[in-house]
Amino acid sequence: MDDSKTLNLNVRKDFPILSKKILEKKDLIYFDTAASAQKPNTVIDETNDFYKNHYSNVSRGVHTLSVESTFRYEDARKKVQKFLNARSENEIIFTKSATEGINLVAQTFYEKFMQKGDEVILSLIEHHSNLIPWFFLRDKYGVVLKFANIQPSGEIDIDHFNSLFTNKTKIVSLTHLSNVFGTELNEKAISICKDKNVPILLDGCQSAAHLKIDVQKLGCDFFVFSGHKTYGPAGIGVLYGTENLLSEMPPYQGGGGMIGDVSLEGASYAELPAKYEAGTPPLVEAHGLGIAIDYMNKIGLDNIIEHENEITKYAFNKLNEIDFIEIHGGDNKRNSIISFNIKNVHSHEVSSFLDVEGIAIRAGHHCCQPLMKHLGVNSTARLSFGVYNSLEEVDKFVIALHKCKEFFNK
Protein backbone atom coordinates (compact mmCIF):
# COMPACT_ATOMS: atom_id res chain seq x y z
CA MET A 1 0.00 0.00 0.00
CA ASP A 2 2.84 2.36 0.88
CA ASP A 3 4.69 1.48 -2.29
CA SER A 4 1.75 2.25 -4.52
CA LYS A 5 1.17 5.54 -2.77
CA THR A 6 4.78 6.50 -3.26
CA LEU A 7 4.63 5.53 -6.91
CA ASN A 8 1.43 7.45 -7.32
CA LEU A 9 2.73 10.61 -5.68
CA ASN A 10 5.70 10.59 -7.98
CA VAL A 11 3.80 10.30 -11.23
CA ARG A 12 0.74 12.50 -10.70
CA LYS A 13 2.72 15.65 -11.30
CA ASP A 14 3.82 14.25 -14.67
CA PHE A 15 0.26 14.64 -15.95
CA PRO A 16 -0.70 18.32 -16.18
CA ILE A 17 -4.38 17.62 -16.78
CA LEU A 18 -4.69 16.08 -13.32
CA SER A 19 -4.51 19.53 -11.77
CA LYS A 20 -7.59 20.66 -13.73
CA LYS A 21 -10.69 21.51 -11.70
CA ILE A 22 -13.93 20.01 -12.97
CA LEU A 23 -17.29 21.86 -13.12
CA GLU A 24 -17.79 23.03 -9.55
CA LYS A 25 -14.06 23.22 -8.82
CA LYS A 26 -13.61 19.58 -7.93
CA ASP A 27 -10.26 17.80 -8.22
CA LEU A 28 -10.17 15.54 -11.23
CA ILE A 29 -10.25 11.81 -10.57
CA TYR A 30 -9.70 10.17 -13.93
CA PHE A 31 -11.10 6.64 -14.05
CA ASP A 32 -11.50 6.39 -17.83
CA THR A 33 -8.08 5.31 -18.98
CA ALA A 34 -9.57 2.38 -20.90
CA ALA A 35 -11.28 4.91 -23.19
CA SER A 36 -8.14 6.97 -23.51
CA ALA A 37 -5.16 7.54 -21.23
CA GLN A 38 -3.99 10.98 -20.15
CA LYS A 39 -0.66 12.23 -21.45
CA PRO A 40 2.50 12.88 -19.46
CA ASN A 41 4.44 16.13 -19.91
CA THR A 42 7.19 14.38 -21.82
CA VAL A 43 4.76 13.30 -24.55
CA ILE A 44 3.19 16.76 -24.76
CA ASP A 45 6.55 18.56 -24.77
CA GLU A 46 8.26 16.22 -27.20
CA THR A 47 5.47 16.38 -29.78
CA ASN A 48 5.56 20.16 -29.48
CA ASP A 49 9.30 20.13 -29.94
CA PHE A 50 8.96 17.97 -33.05
CA TYR A 51 6.75 20.59 -34.70
CA LYS A 52 8.86 23.49 -33.49
CA ASN A 53 12.31 22.19 -34.32
CA HIS A 54 12.41 19.07 -36.46
CA TYR A 55 9.29 18.80 -38.60
CA SER A 56 9.21 17.77 -42.25
CA ASN A 57 7.93 14.77 -44.17
CA VAL A 58 9.56 11.39 -43.62
CA SER A 59 11.54 9.18 -45.98
CA ARG A 60 11.08 11.57 -48.89
CA GLY A 61 13.76 14.20 -48.86
CA VAL A 62 17.47 14.51 -48.26
CA HIS A 63 17.50 17.79 -46.39
CA THR A 64 18.25 18.13 -42.70
CA LEU A 65 14.66 18.35 -41.44
CA SER A 66 13.65 15.33 -43.49
CA VAL A 67 16.50 13.42 -41.89
CA GLU A 68 15.51 14.55 -38.38
CA SER A 69 11.87 13.63 -38.92
CA THR A 70 12.69 10.27 -40.45
CA PHE A 71 15.08 9.50 -37.63
CA ARG A 72 12.40 10.19 -35.02
CA TYR A 73 9.77 8.19 -36.89
CA GLU A 74 12.01 5.16 -37.35
CA ASP A 75 13.33 5.44 -33.81
CA ALA A 76 9.73 5.16 -32.59
CA ARG A 77 9.41 1.95 -34.59
CA LYS A 78 12.46 0.54 -32.82
CA LYS A 79 10.94 1.43 -29.45
CA VAL A 80 7.68 -0.29 -30.37
CA GLN A 81 9.57 -3.35 -31.59
CA LYS A 82 11.32 -3.64 -28.22
CA PHE A 83 8.10 -2.86 -26.35
CA LEU A 84 6.37 -5.83 -28.02
CA ASN A 85 9.53 -7.92 -28.31
CA ALA A 86 8.97 -8.40 -32.03
CA ARG A 87 11.77 -10.11 -33.96
CA SER A 88 12.28 -7.27 -36.37
CA GLU A 89 11.28 -3.68 -37.11
CA ASN A 90 9.79 -5.02 -40.33
CA GLU A 91 7.03 -6.52 -38.23
CA ILE A 92 5.90 -3.15 -36.88
CA ILE A 93 3.44 -1.27 -39.09
CA PHE A 94 2.27 2.18 -38.06
CA THR A 95 -1.43 2.80 -38.67
CA LYS A 96 -3.75 5.59 -37.62
CA SER A 97 -5.47 3.40 -35.02
CA ALA A 98 -5.79 -0.15 -33.76
CA THR A 99 -9.05 -0.23 -35.70
CA GLU A 100 -7.21 0.45 -38.92
CA GLY A 101 -4.83 -2.39 -38.07
CA ILE A 102 -7.71 -4.87 -37.77
CA ASN A 103 -9.29 -3.61 -41.00
CA LEU A 104 -5.92 -3.96 -42.72
CA VAL A 105 -5.54 -7.56 -41.63
CA ALA A 106 -9.16 -8.48 -42.43
CA GLN A 107 -8.96 -7.10 -45.96
CA THR A 108 -5.48 -8.19 -46.97
CA PHE A 109 -5.56 -11.59 -45.24
CA TYR A 110 -8.85 -12.32 -46.99
CA GLU A 111 -7.41 -11.29 -50.33
CA LYS A 112 -4.44 -13.63 -50.03
CA PHE A 113 -5.71 -16.59 -48.06
CA MET A 114 -9.50 -16.81 -48.11
CA GLN A 115 -12.51 -17.35 -50.28
CA LYS A 116 -16.27 -17.54 -49.98
CA GLY A 117 -17.41 -19.99 -47.30
CA ASP A 118 -14.17 -19.79 -45.29
CA GLU A 119 -14.56 -19.18 -41.59
CA VAL A 120 -13.35 -16.65 -39.02
CA ILE A 121 -13.68 -17.23 -35.27
CA LEU A 122 -14.39 -14.26 -32.99
CA SER A 123 -16.07 -14.06 -29.58
CA LEU A 124 -19.04 -12.47 -27.89
CA ILE A 125 -16.90 -10.03 -25.90
CA GLU A 126 -15.26 -8.32 -28.84
CA HIS A 127 -15.23 -4.56 -29.22
CA HIS A 128 -17.08 -3.36 -32.33
CA SER A 129 -13.68 -2.65 -33.88
CA ASN A 130 -12.96 -6.38 -33.82
CA LEU A 131 -16.41 -7.24 -35.19
CA ILE A 132 -17.30 -4.83 -37.97
CA PRO A 133 -14.15 -5.33 -40.11
CA TRP A 134 -15.05 -9.05 -40.18
CA PHE A 135 -18.74 -8.28 -40.81
CA PHE A 136 -17.51 -6.55 -43.97
CA LEU A 137 -15.96 -9.85 -45.12
CA ARG A 138 -19.21 -11.67 -44.36
CA ASP A 139 -21.33 -9.10 -46.22
CA LYS A 140 -19.04 -8.59 -49.19
CA TYR A 141 -17.50 -12.02 -49.75
CA GLY A 142 -19.67 -14.59 -48.00
CA VAL A 143 -17.16 -15.36 -45.24
CA VAL A 144 -18.72 -17.25 -42.30
CA LEU A 145 -18.25 -15.79 -38.81
CA LYS A 146 -18.42 -17.89 -35.66
CA PHE A 147 -18.57 -16.50 -32.14
CA ALA A 148 -17.17 -18.16 -29.04
CA ASN A 149 -19.46 -18.01 -26.01
CA ILE A 150 -18.38 -16.55 -22.72
CA GLN A 151 -18.61 -17.95 -19.22
CA PRO A 152 -20.30 -16.03 -16.39
CA SER A 153 -16.79 -14.96 -15.31
CA GLY A 154 -16.47 -13.00 -18.55
CA GLU A 155 -13.84 -15.34 -19.95
CA ILE A 156 -14.14 -17.12 -23.26
CA ASP A 157 -15.58 -20.61 -23.00
CA ILE A 158 -12.54 -22.55 -24.21
CA ASP A 159 -14.42 -25.79 -24.93
CA HIS A 160 -16.94 -23.96 -27.05
CA PHE A 161 -14.16 -22.01 -28.76
CA ASN A 162 -12.36 -25.26 -29.54
CA SER A 163 -15.52 -26.79 -30.99
CA LEU A 164 -15.89 -23.99 -33.54
CA PHE A 165 -12.86 -24.98 -35.63
CA THR A 166 -13.35 -26.75 -38.95
CA ASN A 167 -11.05 -27.26 -41.90
CA LYS A 168 -12.44 -24.00 -43.26
CA THR A 169 -11.29 -21.90 -40.29
CA LYS A 170 -8.71 -19.50 -41.69
CA ILE A 171 -8.13 -16.94 -38.93
CA VAL A 172 -9.08 -16.17 -35.32
CA SER A 173 -9.36 -12.68 -33.86
CA LEU A 174 -9.84 -12.13 -30.12
CA THR A 175 -9.43 -9.44 -27.54
CA HIS A 176 -6.33 -9.88 -25.39
CA LEU A 177 -7.93 -8.01 -22.48
CA SER A 178 -11.67 -7.38 -22.33
CA ASN A 179 -12.56 -3.71 -22.28
CA VAL A 180 -15.70 -4.54 -20.29
CA PHE A 181 -14.56 -7.18 -17.79
CA GLY A 182 -10.82 -6.49 -17.62
CA THR A 183 -10.17 -10.22 -17.94
CA GLU A 184 -7.16 -11.51 -19.81
CA LEU A 185 -7.50 -14.01 -22.65
CA ASN A 186 -6.88 -17.58 -21.57
CA GLU A 187 -3.56 -18.63 -23.11
CA LYS A 188 -5.15 -21.90 -24.11
CA ALA A 189 -7.04 -20.05 -26.85
CA ILE A 190 -3.71 -19.17 -28.47
CA SER A 191 -2.25 -22.65 -28.07
CA ILE A 192 -5.37 -24.16 -29.66
CA CYS A 193 -4.80 -21.90 -32.68
CA LYS A 194 -1.14 -22.98 -32.81
CA ASP A 195 -2.13 -26.67 -32.65
CA LYS A 196 -4.57 -26.20 -35.49
CA ASN A 197 -2.17 -24.01 -37.43
CA VAL A 198 -4.67 -21.15 -37.69
CA PRO A 199 -3.29 -17.60 -37.38
CA ILE A 200 -4.57 -15.52 -34.48
CA LEU A 201 -4.88 -11.76 -34.16
CA LEU A 202 -4.92 -10.29 -30.66
CA ASP A 203 -6.67 -6.98 -30.06
CA GLY A 204 -4.28 -5.48 -27.54
CA CYS A 205 -5.91 -2.10 -27.07
CA GLN A 206 -6.51 -2.70 -23.39
CA SER A 207 -3.54 -4.92 -22.69
CA ALA A 208 -0.66 -2.96 -24.19
CA ALA A 209 -0.22 -0.57 -21.25
CA HIS A 210 -1.54 -2.91 -18.56
CA LEU A 211 0.17 -6.25 -19.22
CA LYS A 212 3.71 -7.06 -20.25
CA ILE A 213 3.52 -7.88 -23.94
CA ASP A 214 5.88 -10.32 -25.61
CA VAL A 215 4.46 -11.26 -28.99
CA GLN A 216 6.97 -14.09 -29.41
CA LYS A 217 6.08 -15.66 -26.08
CA LEU A 218 2.39 -15.11 -26.67
CA GLY A 219 2.71 -16.78 -30.04
CA CYS A 220 0.20 -14.55 -31.76
CA ASP A 221 0.46 -13.86 -35.49
CA PHE A 222 -0.94 -10.34 -35.32
CA PHE A 223 -1.25 -7.86 -32.45
CA VAL A 224 -2.78 -4.39 -32.62
CA PHE A 225 -2.85 -1.54 -30.14
CA SER A 226 -3.40 2.21 -30.14
CA GLY A 227 -1.12 5.02 -29.04
CA HIS A 228 -3.74 6.99 -27.17
CA LYS A 229 -4.53 4.19 -24.70
CA THR A 230 -0.83 3.81 -23.87
CA TYR A 231 -0.23 7.43 -22.76
CA GLY A 232 0.68 8.48 -26.29
CA PRO A 233 -1.13 10.67 -28.83
CA ALA A 234 -4.36 9.78 -30.61
CA GLY A 235 -4.06 9.16 -34.36
CA ILE A 236 -1.34 6.52 -34.13
CA GLY A 237 -1.86 2.77 -33.95
CA VAL A 238 0.41 -0.23 -34.26
CA LEU A 239 -0.02 -3.45 -36.17
CA TYR A 240 2.43 -6.20 -35.37
CA GLY A 241 2.44 -9.10 -37.81
CA THR A 242 4.88 -11.92 -38.43
CA GLU A 243 7.20 -11.17 -41.29
CA ASN A 244 6.00 -14.30 -43.12
CA LEU A 245 2.37 -13.25 -43.18
CA LEU A 246 3.00 -9.55 -43.79
CA SER A 247 5.25 -10.46 -46.72
CA GLU A 248 2.64 -12.69 -48.29
CA MET A 249 -0.38 -10.45 -47.83
CA PRO A 250 -0.93 -7.71 -50.42
CA PRO A 251 -0.69 -3.98 -49.63
CA TYR A 252 -3.73 -2.40 -47.98
CA GLN A 253 -3.86 1.09 -49.43
CA GLY A 254 -2.00 2.48 -52.41
CA GLY A 255 -0.14 5.76 -52.42
CA GLY A 256 3.15 7.45 -51.82
CA GLY A 257 5.76 5.79 -49.68
CA MET A 258 4.58 2.21 -50.28
CA ILE A 259 6.02 1.76 -53.77
CA GLY A 260 9.16 0.23 -55.19
CA ASP A 261 8.98 1.53 -58.72
CA VAL A 262 6.09 3.08 -60.63
CA SER A 263 5.46 3.41 -64.34
CA LEU A 264 2.17 4.11 -66.06
CA GLU A 265 1.85 0.40 -66.70
CA GLY A 266 2.09 -0.62 -63.07
CA ALA A 267 4.05 -0.59 -59.84
CA SER A 268 6.12 -2.74 -57.59
CA TYR A 269 5.76 -2.36 -53.87
CA ALA A 270 8.14 -1.38 -51.14
CA GLU A 271 9.57 -3.87 -48.68
CA LEU A 272 8.22 -4.12 -45.15
CA PRO A 273 7.21 -2.12 -43.26
CA ALA A 274 6.76 0.68 -45.85
CA LYS A 275 4.58 -1.63 -47.98
CA TYR A 276 1.66 -1.04 -45.59
CA GLU A 277 2.26 2.64 -44.91
CA ALA A 278 0.80 4.47 -47.89
CA GLY A 279 0.68 8.25 -47.62
CA THR A 280 2.34 10.55 -45.14
CA PRO A 281 2.12 8.69 -41.83
CA PRO A 282 1.19 10.20 -38.45
CA LEU A 283 4.87 10.85 -37.87
CA VAL A 284 4.66 13.19 -34.91
CA GLU A 285 2.15 10.91 -33.24
CA ALA A 286 4.45 7.94 -33.81
CA HIS A 287 7.24 9.87 -32.12
CA GLY A 288 4.85 10.72 -29.27
CA LEU A 289 4.07 7.03 -28.87
CA GLY A 290 7.79 6.29 -28.68
CA ILE A 291 8.11 8.88 -25.92
CA ALA A 292 5.13 7.34 -24.10
CA ILE A 293 6.89 3.97 -24.24
CA ASP A 294 10.04 5.60 -22.82
CA TYR A 295 7.87 7.03 -20.05
CA MET A 296 6.38 3.63 -19.15
CA ASN A 297 9.82 2.03 -19.28
CA LYS A 298 11.22 4.69 -16.98
CA ILE A 299 8.63 3.93 -14.31
CA GLY A 300 8.88 0.26 -15.13
CA LEU A 301 6.02 -1.68 -16.62
CA ASP A 302 6.21 -4.17 -13.73
CA ASN A 303 5.71 -1.32 -11.27
CA ILE A 304 2.81 0.07 -13.27
CA ILE A 305 1.12 -3.33 -13.45
CA GLU A 306 1.63 -4.01 -9.76
CA HIS A 307 0.24 -0.59 -8.90
CA GLU A 308 -2.82 -1.01 -11.09
CA ASN A 309 -3.46 -4.53 -9.88
CA GLU A 310 -3.47 -3.30 -6.32
CA ILE A 311 -5.94 -0.52 -7.09
CA THR A 312 -8.15 -2.81 -9.15
CA LYS A 313 -8.28 -5.41 -6.40
CA TYR A 314 -8.95 -2.74 -3.79
CA ALA A 315 -11.76 -1.20 -5.85
CA PHE A 316 -13.24 -4.60 -6.64
CA ASN A 317 -13.37 -5.55 -2.97
CA LYS A 318 -14.90 -2.20 -2.02
CA LEU A 319 -17.57 -2.45 -4.73
CA ASN A 320 -18.24 -6.07 -3.91
CA GLU A 321 -19.15 -5.11 -0.33
CA ILE A 322 -21.88 -2.72 -1.46
CA ASP A 323 -25.28 -4.37 -1.78
CA PHE A 324 -26.68 -1.93 -4.36
CA ILE A 325 -23.78 -2.51 -6.75
CA GLU A 326 -23.84 -5.22 -9.36
CA ILE A 327 -20.39 -6.06 -10.79
CA HIS A 328 -20.33 -7.65 -14.23
CA GLY A 329 -18.21 -10.75 -14.59
CA GLY A 330 -16.89 -13.05 -11.90
CA ASP A 331 -14.45 -12.54 -9.06
CA ASN A 332 -11.52 -13.72 -11.13
CA LYS A 333 -8.50 -11.50 -11.66
CA ARG A 334 -9.10 -8.26 -13.52
CA ASN A 335 -6.58 -5.92 -15.01
CA SER A 336 -7.38 -2.25 -14.49
CA ILE A 337 -11.05 -2.50 -15.54
CA ILE A 338 -14.31 -3.08 -13.61
CA SER A 339 -17.81 -2.75 -15.08
CA PHE A 340 -20.76 -2.32 -12.75
CA ASN A 341 -24.25 -0.94 -12.34
CA ILE A 342 -26.01 0.69 -9.43
CA LYS A 343 -29.24 -1.28 -9.18
CA ASN A 344 -32.15 0.70 -10.66
CA VAL A 345 -29.99 3.63 -11.70
CA HIS A 346 -28.99 4.07 -15.35
CA SER A 347 -25.24 4.34 -15.95
CA HIS A 348 -25.72 7.81 -17.50
CA GLU A 349 -27.08 9.08 -14.23
CA VAL A 350 -24.13 7.56 -12.37
CA SER A 351 -21.67 9.13 -14.77
CA SER A 352 -23.24 12.60 -14.72
CA PHE A 353 -23.51 12.53 -10.94
CA LEU A 354 -19.86 11.51 -10.57
CA ASP A 355 -18.82 14.09 -13.17
CA VAL A 356 -20.06 16.84 -10.91
CA GLU A 357 -17.95 15.27 -8.14
CA GLY A 358 -14.94 15.52 -10.46
CA ILE A 359 -14.85 11.79 -11.22
CA ALA A 360 -14.64 10.69 -14.86
CA ILE A 361 -15.97 7.21 -15.60
CA ARG A 362 -17.35 5.68 -18.77
CA ALA A 363 -21.06 4.95 -19.15
CA GLY A 364 -22.63 3.21 -22.10
CA HIS A 365 -22.29 0.02 -24.10
CA HIS A 366 -18.47 0.33 -24.45
CA CYS A 367 -18.73 -0.48 -28.17
CA CYS A 368 -19.79 -3.99 -27.15
CA GLN A 369 -23.49 -4.11 -27.98
CA PRO A 370 -23.64 -7.89 -28.58
CA LEU A 371 -22.10 -8.40 -25.14
CA MET A 372 -24.51 -5.92 -23.49
CA LYS A 373 -27.39 -7.89 -25.00
CA HIS A 374 -25.89 -11.08 -23.58
CA LEU A 375 -25.59 -9.47 -20.14
CA GLY A 376 -29.18 -8.27 -20.40
CA VAL A 377 -28.30 -4.61 -19.85
CA ASN A 378 -28.30 -1.70 -22.25
CA SER A 379 -25.36 0.00 -20.64
CA THR A 380 -22.92 -0.29 -17.77
CA ALA A 381 -20.70 2.06 -15.84
CA ARG A 382 -17.00 1.31 -16.12
CA LEU A 383 -14.06 2.14 -13.93
CA SER A 384 -10.63 1.88 -15.47
CA PHE A 385 -7.28 2.71 -13.95
CA GLY A 386 -3.95 4.04 -15.07
CA VAL A 387 -0.56 4.73 -13.60
CA TYR A 388 -1.76 8.00 -12.05
CA ASN A 389 -4.62 6.64 -9.94
CA SER A 390 -4.57 5.96 -6.21
CA LEU A 391 -6.37 4.05 -3.48
CA GLU A 392 -7.41 7.37 -2.00
CA GLU A 393 -9.26 8.19 -5.22
CA VAL A 394 -11.09 4.88 -4.97
CA ASP A 395 -12.21 5.81 -1.46
CA LYS A 396 -13.56 9.15 -2.70
CA PHE A 397 -15.29 7.35 -5.55
CA VAL A 398 -17.00 4.92 -3.17
CA ILE A 399 -18.30 7.81 -1.03
CA ALA A 400 -19.64 9.50 -4.17
CA LEU A 401 -21.35 6.26 -5.23
CA HIS A 402 -23.24 6.14 -1.95
CA LYS A 403 -24.33 9.76 -2.44
CA CYS A 404 -25.40 8.94 -5.96
CA LYS A 405 -27.50 5.98 -4.87
CA GLU A 406 -29.11 8.08 -2.15
CA PHE A 407 -29.90 10.89 -4.60
CA PHE A 408 -31.60 8.72 -7.22
CA ASN A 409 -33.48 6.48 -4.83
CA LYS A 410 -34.72 9.19 -2.51
Place this chain on the structure above:
Amino acid sequence: MNNLINDLYQEIILDHGREPRNFGECEPHNKSADGHNPLCGDNLKLTFLLNDQNIIEDIKFTGEGCAISLASASLMTEKLKGKKIEVAQEIFKDFTNLVSGSDEDLKVLNEEDSLYALKGVGRFPMRVKCATMAWHAFNQALKD
Protein backbone atom coordinates in the same frame (compact mmCIF):
# COMPACT_ATOMS: atom_id res chain seq x y z
CA MET B 1 -25.99 18.45 -2.60
CA ASN B 2 -24.53 20.64 -5.27
CA ASN B 3 -26.57 22.81 -7.60
CA LEU B 4 -25.57 21.37 -10.95
CA ILE B 5 -26.95 17.97 -10.10
CA ASN B 6 -30.11 19.44 -8.58
CA ASP B 7 -30.61 21.52 -11.73
CA LEU B 8 -30.10 18.53 -13.96
CA TYR B 9 -32.27 16.20 -11.94
CA GLN B 10 -35.22 18.26 -10.78
CA GLU B 11 -37.89 16.36 -8.93
CA ILE B 12 -40.20 16.28 -11.94
CA ILE B 13 -37.47 14.62 -14.03
CA LEU B 14 -36.75 11.97 -11.44
CA ASP B 15 -40.50 11.39 -11.15
CA HIS B 16 -41.08 11.03 -14.89
CA GLY B 17 -37.89 8.99 -15.24
CA ARG B 18 -39.12 6.52 -12.63
CA GLU B 19 -42.72 6.47 -13.81
CA PRO B 20 -42.95 7.59 -17.42
CA ARG B 21 -46.44 8.73 -18.50
CA ASN B 22 -48.03 7.59 -21.76
CA PHE B 23 -45.78 4.55 -21.76
CA GLY B 24 -46.91 1.98 -24.29
CA GLU B 25 -48.06 1.81 -27.87
CA CYS B 26 -50.79 3.97 -29.35
CA GLU B 27 -53.57 1.89 -30.95
CA PRO B 28 -54.63 2.84 -33.49
CA HIS B 29 -51.77 5.03 -34.73
CA ASN B 30 -50.82 6.43 -38.12
CA LYS B 31 -47.39 7.82 -37.29
CA SER B 32 -44.39 6.11 -35.72
CA ALA B 33 -40.63 6.34 -35.51
CA ASP B 34 -37.76 4.76 -33.61
CA GLY B 35 -35.33 6.84 -31.64
CA HIS B 36 -31.87 5.50 -31.01
CA ASN B 37 -28.75 6.84 -29.40
CA PRO B 38 -25.98 4.77 -31.00
CA LEU B 39 -23.39 6.11 -28.58
CA CYS B 40 -25.05 4.62 -25.52
CA GLY B 41 -27.60 2.08 -26.76
CA ASP B 42 -30.70 3.88 -25.44
CA ASN B 43 -33.72 3.46 -27.68
CA LEU B 44 -37.43 4.16 -27.90
CA LYS B 45 -40.42 3.67 -30.14
CA LEU B 46 -42.85 6.53 -30.55
CA THR B 47 -46.37 6.11 -31.91
CA PHE B 48 -49.12 8.68 -32.33
CA LEU B 49 -52.45 9.31 -33.97
CA LEU B 50 -52.81 12.39 -36.10
CA ASN B 51 -56.45 13.17 -36.92
CA ASP B 52 -57.84 14.85 -40.05
CA GLN B 53 -57.59 18.28 -38.41
CA ASN B 54 -53.85 17.67 -37.93
CA ILE B 55 -54.25 17.37 -34.18
CA ILE B 56 -52.24 14.81 -32.20
CA GLU B 57 -55.09 12.84 -30.65
CA ASP B 58 -52.97 10.38 -28.75
CA ILE B 59 -49.24 9.79 -28.36
CA LYS B 60 -47.24 7.11 -26.53
CA PHE B 61 -43.75 5.70 -26.33
CA THR B 62 -41.91 2.60 -25.18
CA GLY B 63 -38.23 1.99 -24.79
CA GLU B 64 -35.33 1.93 -22.41
CA GLY B 65 -33.01 4.67 -21.38
CA CYS B 66 -31.69 6.93 -18.69
CA ALA B 67 -33.85 9.20 -16.51
CA ILE B 68 -33.22 12.16 -18.79
CA SER B 69 -34.32 10.36 -21.97
CA LEU B 70 -37.35 8.73 -20.34
CA ALA B 71 -38.46 11.94 -18.60
CA SER B 72 -38.03 13.95 -21.76
CA ALA B 73 -40.10 11.46 -23.76
CA SER B 74 -42.75 11.34 -21.04
CA LEU B 75 -43.00 15.13 -20.73
CA MET B 76 -43.06 15.43 -24.51
CA THR B 77 -46.07 13.15 -24.84
CA GLU B 78 -47.90 15.12 -22.14
CA LYS B 79 -47.10 18.39 -23.86
CA LEU B 80 -47.91 17.35 -27.42
CA LYS B 81 -51.14 15.48 -26.81
CA GLY B 82 -54.01 17.55 -28.21
CA LYS B 83 -51.74 20.01 -30.01
CA LYS B 84 -51.98 20.97 -33.66
CA ILE B 85 -49.01 19.78 -35.64
CA GLU B 86 -47.82 23.34 -36.41
CA VAL B 87 -47.76 24.14 -32.70
CA ALA B 88 -46.00 20.88 -31.93
CA GLN B 89 -43.29 21.79 -34.42
CA GLU B 90 -42.79 25.16 -32.72
CA ILE B 91 -42.48 23.38 -29.38
CA PHE B 92 -39.93 21.01 -30.94
CA LYS B 93 -37.80 23.97 -32.06
CA ASP B 94 -38.05 25.70 -28.71
CA PHE B 95 -37.21 22.54 -26.82
CA THR B 96 -34.09 21.74 -28.82
CA ASN B 97 -32.90 25.32 -28.27
CA LEU B 98 -33.68 25.10 -24.58
CA VAL B 99 -31.69 21.94 -23.89
CA SER B 100 -28.77 22.72 -26.15
CA GLY B 101 -28.09 25.85 -24.14
CA SER B 102 -28.94 28.08 -27.11
CA ASP B 103 -29.78 31.67 -26.26
CA GLU B 104 -32.33 31.90 -29.02
CA ASP B 105 -35.60 33.34 -27.75
CA LEU B 106 -38.23 30.78 -26.99
CA LYS B 107 -41.49 31.32 -28.88
CA VAL B 108 -43.98 29.00 -27.24
CA LEU B 109 -42.27 27.55 -24.18
CA ASN B 110 -41.79 29.50 -20.96
CA GLU B 111 -40.55 28.96 -17.43
CA GLU B 112 -43.96 27.74 -16.32
CA ASP B 113 -43.72 24.75 -18.64
CA SER B 114 -42.80 21.38 -17.18
CA LEU B 115 -40.42 20.94 -20.11
CA TYR B 116 -38.40 23.84 -18.73
CA ALA B 117 -37.15 21.42 -16.08
CA LEU B 118 -34.84 19.94 -18.72
CA LYS B 119 -32.95 23.20 -19.20
CA GLY B 120 -30.21 21.95 -16.85
CA VAL B 121 -29.14 19.47 -19.51
CA GLY B 122 -27.53 22.39 -21.36
CA ARG B 123 -24.66 22.27 -18.85
CA PHE B 124 -23.97 18.63 -19.75
CA PRO B 125 -23.40 18.64 -23.53
CA MET B 126 -23.02 14.87 -23.70
CA ARG B 127 -26.50 14.45 -22.27
CA VAL B 128 -28.27 16.66 -24.82
CA LYS B 129 -28.73 13.64 -27.05
CA CYS B 130 -30.51 11.85 -24.19
CA ALA B 131 -32.96 14.74 -23.86
CA THR B 132 -33.65 15.10 -27.57
CA MET B 133 -33.91 11.44 -28.61
CA ALA B 134 -37.72 11.29 -28.33
CA TRP B 135 -38.08 14.67 -29.99
CA HIS B 136 -36.02 13.68 -32.98
CA ALA B 137 -38.14 10.54 -33.28
CA PHE B 138 -41.23 12.78 -33.30
CA ASN B 139 -39.74 14.98 -35.99
CA GLN B 140 -38.74 11.93 -38.01
CA ALA B 141 -42.25 10.47 -37.79
CA LEU B 142 -43.65 13.66 -39.29
CA LYS B 143 -41.29 13.39 -42.25
CA ASP B 144 -41.99 9.72 -42.99
